[in-house]
Amino acid sequence: MYNQKLPPEQAEKISRLNAARPVKVVAVTGGKGGVGKTTVSANLAVAIAARGRDVMLVDADFGLANVDVLLGLHTRFHLGHVLRGECTLEDVIVTGPHGLQVVPAATGVKHMANLSAAEHAGIIRAFSDLYHSVDVLVIDTAAGLHDSVVTFTQTAHHVLVVVCDEPASITDAYALIKVLSREHGVQRFQILANQTRRPGEGPDLYQKIRRVCDRFLNVSLEYAGAVPFDDYLRRAVQRQAAVVEVYPSAISSVALKNLAIKADKWSVPQGARGHLEFFVERMVGAQIGPSAVLQ
Ligand SMILES: Nc1ncnc2c1ncn2[C@@H]1O[C@H](COP(=O)(O)OP(=O)(O)O)[C@@H](O)[C@H]1O
Numbered sequence: 001m002y003n004q005k006l007p008p009e010q011a012e013k014i015s016r017l018n019a020a021r022p023v024k025v026v027a028v029t030g031g032k033g034g035v036g037k038t039t040v041s042a043n044l045a046v047a048i049a050a051r052g053r054d055v056m057l058v059d060a061d062f063g064l065a066n067v068d069v070l071l072g073l074h075t076r077f078h079l080g081h082v083l084r085g086e087c088t089l090e091d092v093i094v095t096g097p098h099g100l101q102v103v104p105a106a107t108g109v110k111h112m113a114n115l116s117a118a119e120h121a122g123i124i125r126a127f128s129d130l131y132h133s134v135d136v137l138v139i140d141t142a143a144g145l146h147d148s149v150v151t152f153t154q155t156a157h158h159v160l161v162v163v164c165d166e167p168a169s170i171t172d173a174y175a176l177i178k179v180l181s182r183e184h185g186v187q188r189f190q191i192l193a194n195q196t197r198r199p200g201e202g203p204d205l206y207q208k209i210r211r212v213c214d215r216f217l218n219v220s221l222e223y224a225g226a227v228p229f230d231d232y233l234r235r236a237v238q239r240q241a242a243v244v245e246v247y248p249s250a251i252s253s254v255a256l257k258n259l260a261i262k263a264d265k266w267s268v269p270q271g272a273r274g275h276l277e278f279f280v281e282r283m284v285g286a287q288i289g290p291s292a293v294l295q
């Protein structure tokens with residue numbers, strides 16, 4: 001257990017805080033690139049933060065990091081620097097709207113084959129020092145079935161699958177659900193229709209996916225809602241800001257804020273999986289994500 005690697009007072013602090021505050025982990029995924037994972041993650045995180053929660057947004061798309069760009073945040077460091085002892089986690093985290101804490105992706109990462117015990121403990125300690133102030137952790141995952149997608153979704157309490165009504169997106173979302181459920185024990189998924197162009201498209205899309213999943217897989221699906229295609233959202237991207245902030249009454253903003261209200265009500269299972277340091281330990285243990293360092 002990682003606690004054994006920590007000084008007693010640190011371990012005690014962690015168990016005290018553990019008892020007090022579980023963190024809700026939401027992974028945003030979707031199989032295909034360009035469906036809107038980053039847009040949804042960033043706006044969902046901002047909208048939940050606007051509701052008064054302490055939210056952390058982790059950019060886990062190591063290939064194409066863009067949460068910081070989307071939110072117009074300037075980052076100097078990433079987790080690779082923390083591992084090399086060049087800065088602290090506090091230096092890596094940038095603050096977005098409503099106190100949202102953003103952990104930018106490490107760009108140009110290389111998975112480390114052997115993370116040293118000191119680095120392992122260092123990362124966990126860095127997060128453990130912070131986690132008391134996190135209610136919700138939102139993770140923007142990479143496209144495809146990258147190892148990191150598997151780990152993040154396995155560790156999350158809620159897996160939000162972003163889908164568009166186009167064959168490639170539906171096929172990829174189904175493939176993702178199939179592999180995650182059959183090979184990695186992830187059984188519950190929330191389906192979010194994005195870039196919808198007519199009323200009823202969201203539920204129709206959900207039913208399409210549901211029919212094929214019911215037939216071939218043993219999974220539990222829920223409909224998380226629909227975010228309409230919206231030019232205001234694109235304008236917000238141009239302005240490097242969250243649409244929920246700059247165009248709060250745009251149709252996409254209303255939908256994203258409704259999603260935040262829903263997500264706020266999603267339960268957090270009590271027990272070992274409810275805590276940030278456990279989540280981080282899983283990430284580090286799997287030697288991906290923050291354990292990845294620059295070449
Ligand atoms: N609801 C929407 N309406 C209009 N444009 C959207 C919507 N959702 C996403 N987009 C646009 O689609 C593109 C891809 O979105 P992004 O969030 O980067 O996808 P992903 O992270 O899945 O690759 C971006 O240019 C974004 O502005």
Ligand SMILES: [Mg+2]
Pocket residue numbers: 037038039061064066
């Ligand atoms: Mg993305």
